[in-house]
Amino acid sequence: MKLSRRSLLKSSGVLSAGLALGELGFDVKKVSAAAKKESRIKNAKEFTSICTFCSCGCGMLCHVKDGKLINLEGDPDHIINEGALCSKGSAMAAIPNSDQRIKTPLYRAPGSDKWQPISWDEAIAKVAGKFKETREKHWIATEKDGEQEFTVNRTDAISFMGGAQNNNEECYLMAKMTRLLGTDFVEHQARL
């Protein structure tokens, strides 16, 4: 067999890598079989997300194939967790892939003991209607301090609670909306 200089160097490199792995106690056959196996995330769509469980807000790398989450791991580029996830975060893939996951809003009519699925448009219209009704019913335009009366323009009947999965931009918009609606009560799960 005639070997060119290039193929000789290439094969000696592979040989020495194989020897080195063997010396370190690795089963070279298994390592080589694993290297040849096709990556399960090949052709999967990759995107980043945030863990929904606690207020640490760890970053996640997710891979989706055929509409299913097939891989979830800590995002090494995320400033908070730098690739690490706790046991809860690591198990989060069970949520999007669960057949018990609720994908539409549910409504329980007054007096009913049953939840019925409704569209997002219906849900948004119901929530907006309740906001309007509550705000108008409990609007405080002025408040007295001793003899003096001050304009306050607020309602104490509406409050907002943010969750760990809200990102900075969503929290910014939420804070703006609370000011526009006239409520002072804004809280976040991160403070609990």
Ligand code: SF4
């Ligand atoms: S991975 Fe763990 S620590 Fe990080 S946000 Fe999720 S639950 Fe919290």
